[in-house]
Structure formats: structure tokens, C-alpha cells
Amino acid sequence: MDWLQNISITCFAASYAVVFILEISRVFFDVSFRKYVRVGFAAAGLFAHTVFLILQGKLVLGSTGIWLGSWFGWCLAAAWILAFAYIWISIRQPKSVIGLFLIPLLLGLIGVGVGFGHENQFNPMRAKSVWNMVHGSALLLGTAIVALGFVFGIVYVVQSRRLKHKTPQSKNFRLPSLEWLQKSSEYSLIISTVLLAIGLVSGIAINWINQSEGAVSSGGVIAWSNPVIWSSGILFSWLLLVSVFNFCYQPARQGRKVAYLVIASFLFLVLELAIVWWAGHATTYLKPSVAKRPAIHSVFVEWPAIHSVFVEWPSESRGIKI
Amino acid sequence: MNLQVIGCSHHLSSVAIREQLAFTEQQIKPFLNSYYSKFPDSEAVLLSTCNRTEFYTVADKPSSVPGKSELIEFIAEERGLVATDINSEIFIHQDRQAIEHLFSVASSLDSMVVGEAQILAQVKQAYQLAVETDQTPALIHRVFQSAIRVARRVSNETEIHANRVSVPSVAIGVLAKQIFERLDNKKILILGAGEMAEETLRYVIHEGGKDFTIVNRSLENAKELAAKFNGRVGDWNVLEQELASADLVISATGATEAVVNSDQFDRVEEMRKQKPIFILDLAVPRDFEQSISDRSNVYLYTLDDLQKECERNRQSRQSHYPKAQKIIIHEADQFFDEIQRRSSGSTIAQLKRQADDAKQLELDRLMNRLEGVSEKQKSEIEQSFNRLVNKILHPPLKSLQTESPQVSGGLLEALKKLFQLGD
Numbered sequence: 001m002d003w004l005q006n007i008s009i010t011c012f013a014a015s016y017a018v019v020f021i022l023e024i025s026r027v028f029f030d031v032s033f034r035k036y037v038r039v040g041f042a043a044a045g046l047f048a049h050t051v052f053l054i055l056q057g058k059l060v061l062g063s064t065g066i067w068l069g070s071w072f073g074w075c076l077a078a079a080w081i082l083a084f085a086y087i088w089i090s091i092r093q094p095k096s097v098i099g100l101f102l103i104p105l106l107l108g109l110i111g112v113g114v115g116f117g118h119e120n121q122f123n124p125m126r127a128k129s130v131w132n133m134v135h136g137s138a139l140l141l142g143t144a145i146v147a148l149g150f151v152f153g154i155v156y157v158v159q160s161r162r163l164k165h166k167t168p169q170s171k172n173f174r175l176p177s178l179e180w181l182q183k184s185s186e187y188s189l190i191i192s193t194v195l196l197a198i199g200l201v202s203g204i205a206i207n208w209i210n211q212s213e214g215a216v217s218s219g220g221v222i223a224w225s226n227p228v229i230w231s232s233g234i235l236f237s238w239l240l241l242v243s244v245f246n247f248c249y250q251p252a253r254q255g256r257k258v259a260y261l262v263i264a265s266f267l268f269l270v271l272e273l274a275i276v277w278w279a280g281h282a283t284t285y286l287k288p289s290v291a292k293r294p295a296i297h298s299v300f301v302e303w304p305a306i307h308s309v310f311v312e313w314p315s316e317s318r319g320i321k322i
Numbered sequence: 323m324n325l326q327v328i329g330c331s332h333h334l335s336s337v338a339i340r341e342q343l344a345f346t347e348q349q350i351k352p353f354l355n356s357y358y359s360k361f362p363d364s365e366a367v368l369l370s371t372c373n374r375t376e377f378y379t380v381a382d383k384p385s386s387v388p389g390k391s392e393l394i395e396f397i398a399e400e401r402g403l404v405a406t407d408i409n410s411e412i413f414i415h416q417d418r419q420a421i422e423h424l425f426s427v428a429s430s431l432d433s434m435v436v437g438e439a440q441i442l443a444q445v446k447q448a449y450q451l452a453v454e455t456d457q458t459p460a461l462i463h464r465v466f467q468s469a470i471r472v473a474r475r476v477s478n479e480t481e482i483h484a485n486r487v488s489v490p491s492v493a494i495g496v497l498a499k500q501i502f503e504r505l506d507n508k509k510i511l512i513l514g515a516g517e518m519a520e521e522t523l524r525y526v527i528h529e530g531g532k533d534f535t536i537v538n539r540s541l542e543n544a545k546e547l548a549a550k551f552n553g554r555v556g557d558w559n560v561l562e563q564e565l566a567s568a569d570l571v572i573s574a575t576g577a578t579e580a581v582v583n584s585d586q587f588d589r590v591e592e593m594r595k596q597k598p599i600f601i602l603d604l605a606v607p608r609d610f611e612q613s614i615s616d617r618s619n620v621y622l623y624t625l626d627d628l629q630k631e632c633e634r635n636r637q638s639r640q641s642h643y644p645k646a647q648k649i650i651i652h653e654a655d656q657f658f659d660e661i662q663r664r665s666s667g668s669t670i671a672q673l674k675r676q677a678d679d680a681k682q683l684e685l686d687r688l689m690n691r692l693e694g695v696s697e698k699q700k701s702e703i704e705q706s707f708n709r710l711v712n713k714i715l716h717p718p719l720k721s722l723q724t725e726s727p728q729v730s731g732g733l734l735e736a737l738k739k740l741f742q743l744g745d
Contacts, residue, residue, distance in 0.1 A: 159500070164618075166627050168634060169500060171484075178598065179503040255598045255619040 007051045009076075013110050015045030016083065016103060023099040027172050038099075039090050046083045053080060071277065074140060075113025081144035082106040095174045102151045109147075116277070131209065135202035142195030143269060149188030150266030156181040156259035178255070185258045189246065189265065193239040200236045203229075231275040235268050323461060323661050324384045326416045327423055328393045329369075329376035332434050335411040342403060345370040347451070353400055354455040360396065361388050365459045367452040367466065369427070371444050373434050378424065380461040390414045421657055424465065425650045428473035430482065437482040437639040442473045472653045479649060480642040485635030489628045490518070492635070493602045494525040497628075498570060501600045501621060510534035511556070511568035514575035515543035518604050522572050523551055537564055538575070562586060566593035571601045573609040581609040591617060604628070666722055666734050672743045673719075677711045 022038045025031075053076055086102050159175040175181075207229075242261050330343055345353060350368050357366050363386035367378040377397065381387045388396070391405075394412055398405040415423045426432040428445045449466040453459055477483050486492045494505075502508055510531050512519050515538040526534060537556035538544035548555045556564045565571065565582065575581055582590075587610075598619040603610045608624055615622035685707050689700065722733050737743065 163497075163500060163621050164615075166623065168631055169496070175500075177499060177503045178501050183503075255596065257596070 004051050005055060007048045007055070009052065009110065009114060012045040012048040012052060012083075013107065015041045015048065016107055016110070019045065019086070019099065020103040020107065023097055023103060026097055027100075027170075030172060035090070035094060039087060042083065042087050042090065046080070046087065049076070049080050049083060053077060071116065072113045074136070075109050077140055078144045078147070079106050079109040079113070081141065082109065082147060085144075085148050093176045093180070096176045097173055098151065098155055098176060101154055102148075105147055105151060131202050131206045135199055135206060138195045138202060139199035142192045142199055143273070145188050145192040145195065146262070146266050146269045149185050149192060149262035152181050152185040152188060153259035153262035153266075156185060157256060157263075160256055160259070182255065182258050185262045186246065189239070189258070189262050190243055192265070193236075193243045196236055196239055200232055203232065231272050235272045238268050239265060323380060323382065323464075323665075324387045324417065325378070325380045325420045325461075325465060326387055326414060327376050327378045327420045328390060328397075328412060328414045329374060330408075330411050330413070331374035331376070331432070333432075334413055339408060339411045340373070340375065343370075343375040343397070343401060343408065344372070345375065347447075350448070350451050351455050354452065356400060357396065358456065361386070364388070365452070365456055365462045367448050367462055369445060369448040371441065374427070374432075376427070378420070378462075378465070380465060382461070418654060418658065421465065421468075422650060422654045424469045425472045425653060426647075428469040429476040429646060429650060430473070431476070431643065431646055431650070435487050435636070436643065437484075437487070439483055442470070442477075445473070446470060468653070468657050472650060475653070476646045476649050480646045482639050482642040482646050484642075485638050487632050487635045487639065489604065489625065489632060490522040490525045492628050492631050493522060493572075493604070493623065494529050496631070497602075497623060498529070498600060501598070502569065505529050505531040505570070506533075508533065508569040509567055511564050511571045512536045512547075512553075513561075513571065513573040513581060513609060514538055514605065515540070515547040516574055516576060518574040519572060520547060520550075522574065522602070522604065523547070523553075526570075526572070527551060531570075535564060535568075537561060539577075562590050562593070565590045565599075568599065569597075571599065572604065573602065574604040575609050577605065577609060578607065580607070580611045581605075582614065583611045584613045587611070587614045587617075587620075591620075594619075602628075662734075669734055669737060669743055670719055670722065673737065673741055674715065676741060676743070677715055681707050681711050 018041045019038055022034055022041070026034065053073065082102060083106055086099055086106065089096075089098050089102070155175055156178060159178055159181060162169070162175075163178070169175075176184075242265060246258070246261065330339055332340070335343075345368060350370065353368055354366055361379070363383070364379050364381035366380075369376045369378070377393065379387050379393070390412075393414075394405045394409055397403075398408055423432070424445075428442055430437050430439070430441045433441050445466070449462065449470075452462055452466075456462070486495050498505065505526065508531065510526055510533060512523060512534060515536055519536075523531075523534065534551070534553045535556040536544045536548045536553050537558050538547075539558055541555070541558075544555045547553070561582070565587075573581065596619050598621065601610055601614070601620065601622045603622060603624045606625060610622055612622075614620055685704060688703070689695070695703075718733075718737060722737070725733060
């Protein structure tokens, strides 16, 4: 099974790129066996993606849950969820070209992870806390589902616009029905709100535990004024408001309004992630003297040794941001 | 095999003639029985649809198949017409032309709407009725099973059936599916109770629609249509409420002006709480004011919009015509090759049997004359006779098998005449 170790990002990114090219080719010409090739490549990509995440991407099943290691792993895991969703949609809606909208988002996530994710290693101590695991997993799933909702929303707008303008449906550019897109958008909105609420509540719990244990933030005080905290609060409030609005006010869950709401939610989320990233939330801040220690630094890069770090990491060298 | 088809279709004959020559399902069997009583040595199939009446006759011997004038006389007599009145509107195709015609008809290339799906079912039904009338129609089996197979091949290998071409089928089968995932849980409102409303309703039911309400100015007509399809009758006076609860509206009234204007629809929209609605306005003049379609959650399609889509689909089907025709020509070639092979096979067997009989006769006569011949010598003589017969027959039989069907057909006839073989 040594060959599994050789699986790189190129393997699955290339598979998804092929899927994207095949999706584009659907618009221009028809080939009966292409759907099998397309789903085959997506499945092969997903397999390689899974193996990579497990063996090299810092994703492991620890005693407290799934640990992603860094923003790099986090982006790849979010991309994995989108790839899985792509295969599911390809089976449920085989004639629609929804992949044209979904695959670029997936490839974009991989690109962001590869381009910037390595710099931000998550604090390994977080792997020991169930609350941290719940926090990370819920936010990861919530983000992926909001991204999916964004795709459904965009496709809804395209399909609705086409139908309004009575543009004939091309045989090679079919989209799901408005009803399906509306329901999918609605579900993604509700599920992502619940997940992001869990993420936020678990984040508050982490703060509360850290405060009670005497842990300090970088400023020595629990950072309620931290941009991550308030921006998360705004995002959650937005999603909650949208969901309540959607639930209580019937016109809000009709037609294009749902699509616009999920698109807006996604844009909010992108802004929120940018703040989280910029603030270095949940990542390890190493003092220059500590950062110089090559053995410790290498541990973050080479995941299999991370458990030993938990044992060996000197408590005085922890510079943790919340 | 001697195959011919005589009949009328939308290509050549007027509707008046087609109506006079049309047969109902119940009339076909008595017609065939009457034919068999006059021409017992042939087999026959009668295909009668709204666009064509075609009578296929087939027999092994050319003399067993009646000629065109005989058939016209027979058909005219059966329909109570004068033969000379219909003579000019009747076509006849024989053998190769007849088989190509049948393949085209079954594959829907000869239909008024190319690619329509019903014709194959009608061909199958005509074949079934013929089989029920004549218990041993060996030639009909061969011809019609080939036609059904060719039609399936055309359907599988081309996209001639791919796009819908009638207004109701495009409206429900194509457009409604782009808006709704399913129709069984949708409220469907039908305005009008005429032919167009009824035809569209059939498609709605075919696509799974269950909950439909018929609203019409004449309550009687609405009740009649509702009873036919197990629907609900709505009240014309509360049309706005009916519109407020509908997901899909099919409007095909005979009203001379718009039934729903913009102001009325404002009230409907208020009640709907911006729920999307799909309106198919199939009426001329239109039932819904054009400005209603400006609302963001209203998808309003008129007859013109749908006819444009139908025309595009018709053109798309036409583009597949040459490929389908190529398949038909190829299949007709293969059909006649097969007939030729079967026919030459029986002639060859006959020739061999004849030569064998002559050989055996001469061998017996020789053995009776010879005395003191051992068993071994007898066997040698017999083998020598066999070799002689085989050597004589080998060159003509080889030519028959290796030549093209056209040439071998002539050879076959020559062989039959030279060696005085029967049909």
C-alpha cells in the first residue's frame, strides 16, 4: 500500500479539473458514455482526496474527533465535502450541468488551501478538546453547506432568468427544476444555520472553559472584542434572521428570494472566513525563540508525530490565540 | 416473396378520401376475412390511422397477389365507393419500394409529424389483427417483425423522437418540468373545457398530475370534462381565489378578450404571497394580459412562445432524417438479401434432391445388371457416382452463393428453368 503515500494534491485536483473540462464539453457536444467518465473521474478524485487527507493532510480521527491540522487541511476537507456533493448531485440530477458552477468553487477551495493554508497551523492543543472538535467540525460542515447553497442559488437565478426570458433550453445546458433548486437552497440555509449555531455556541463554550481554567488570550483577557468573535456573531445573527424570516414570512421562501438569501449568506461567510484567517484564529502563534526550534516546527508539518508533541510540548512555550 | 402496398396517406390524398377509406378497429377483421375469401393464397395486413389507410398483401407466388385495379375494386366495394373516384388518390408500391415504405412508416419517417411515437403502436396493432385473422401468416411475420425491429433501431440510433413537437407536450413535458420537479403534489387549474384544454389535461395526467380543477363559463362543459378525468369543478365567479391557490394554470378558453387582467392579478398576487406560478396561456386571443408576465414569480407562456419551441424541435427532428433513412435503406438491403438466401437455399436443396434421385435410379439399374460384384466394389461405384454428381453441381452452386443478390437472383431463375424446378 506504499502507492497510497504517493498520492498528491495534483492527483485529485487534476481529476476534478478533468471533471470540469468534461462538464464544459457537455455544453458543446453530446457523448453518451461521458457521464460515466465524468462520475468516474470525480469518484477517483474523491478517493485520492480522502487518502491524501488521511495520510498527508493532517486529518486524523483522534480520541476527540476529526483533526485537520491547519487551514490547508480545513480547505481540503471543505473541498472534499463539495466533491462528495458533486457526485451525489450527478446521480440525482444526471442531465443537469450544475457541476459547471460547483467544480470551480471546489477547485478554488483547493487553490486557497494550497496557496495560503500551510502558513496557518492550527494549535495542536485544540485536538485534545471535544469542544474544539465540535467547533471546527460544525463550522467546516456549515461552511461547505453554505457554499453548496450558494451554487444552488446561482443556478436558480440563471434558470429563473432563462425561463422568464423564454430562452429555449439547450439540450446540452440543462439545469435542475426551479422547485428542486429552491428546496435545496432552503435546506442548505436551514442546515448551515444550525451547524454555524453549533459552531458559535461551542466557540463560546471554549472561551468560557478557557476563562474558568485561567487561560489567557493574547491580550490577557478573553477577547470578546476579537474581530473573529463579533464577525461570527454577526454571521450567525444574519443566518438566524434569514432562517426565522424564511420560516415566518412566506414571501421570503418563494422563488428568487431564497436564492438571493443563500447567495448573500455565502458572501457573508466569505467575509467571515477572511476575518478569521486574517486574525489567525485557532492557529499557533510562535514566539520567534520557539519558532526557531526545528524539531517542533517539523512536527506540525509531519502529522504522524503530532501525538508525541502533545506529550513533549513544553507548557511555557504555548502561545495560544483563541 | 411478392409484397405490395396499396393505400392513401396525407402526402397524396385529401382528408375527404382518407375519411372514406378509414377503418375502425372493429371493421378490420371482417375486411380481412372478406379479402381471404377472394384471394386465399396471399396474406394481408390493413393499417388504418387518421393520416393513412394502407393495405399490405404478400405471397410467395406473383400470381397469388392481386393487381392494383383488382385491389382498388375490392376496397371500393368494401367501403361502398366507386373505384374510379378513388383511383387517382391511391398509391401502390411493390417489393423493394414496399418494404422501404413500411420501414419508413413504422419508423415514423413518413408521418405528418416526423418522429411521432404513436405510429409504431398502430403498426403493431395492425400486425396483431392480421395474425388473429390468419393463423399461419409466415410472410407477414417476417415482414412486420423486421419493420418493428427497424423502427426500434431508428429510435435507438437517431434522435428523431427526441424532442416533443406538439404544443401541449412541449408545455407540460418540457416547460413544466423545468419549473416543477413533480406534478403529483401541484394544484393545477384549467380554464376552459374545449379540445385544447382536454388534450393538455391528458399530458398533465400522463406526467403525474392528480389535483386539478376545471373552471369554465359553461358549468356543464366543465362538469363533463371533470367527470371524464376525475377532476374538481371550480367556480368561475371566484376565479381569483382559484388562481391564488394554483401552481400551474392552463388557460384555453374561447373568450374574445383577456379573462385575467393586470389589476385582477395584483389581487391574486397578494393572496399568493409571491409564490411562483406557471401559466400556460393557450388561448387565441390570449386569456392573460401580457403585462402579468412582468412579475418576477410569474412564468407566463403563450401559444406563440410554445409554437416557436415546437418549430425548433421539428427542425431538430428533420436534421436526423438522413441518418434514419440510411438505416432504412441498409435494413431493406439486408431484408432482401435474407429473402434471396432463403429462396436460393430451397432451390439448391431441390436441385440436389433431383440429382440425387437420378443418381440413385441409375445406380440401382447398374447394380441389377452387374453380377459377382463384391461389397467393396459396390461401394467404390457408389462413391464414384457421388463424386460425379458433386462435380457437376459444384460450379453452378458456387456461382449462386458467391454472386451478388442481384446476379444470383437471375441465376436462380435460370437454374429453375434449366432444371425444371418448381417455386
